[in-house]
Amino acid sequence: MRPFLTSVVVALVIAIGGALALSPAWNTPAYKAFTTDGARVAAPGDNLVGPTWSGQRNG
Numbered sequence: 001m002r003p004f005l006t007s008v009v010v011a012l013v014i015a016i017g018g019a020l021a022l023s024p025a026w027n028t029p030a031y032k033a034f035t036t037d038g039a040r041v042a043a044p045g046d047n048l049v050g051p052t053w054s055g056q057r058n059g
Helices: 002-021
Strands: none
């Protein structure tokens, strides 16, 4: 029983650590993170399909 409880505690610690490491507070969007001369990424509102694109297929 002791190895099982130990594995449950270890799994919980890993899960909580992963959740904290991947939380949005620690992450920076790509358009803010990569703003050097070599990589220009536009703001998320600007895309390559045009302002009138609805996302639906035509036909």
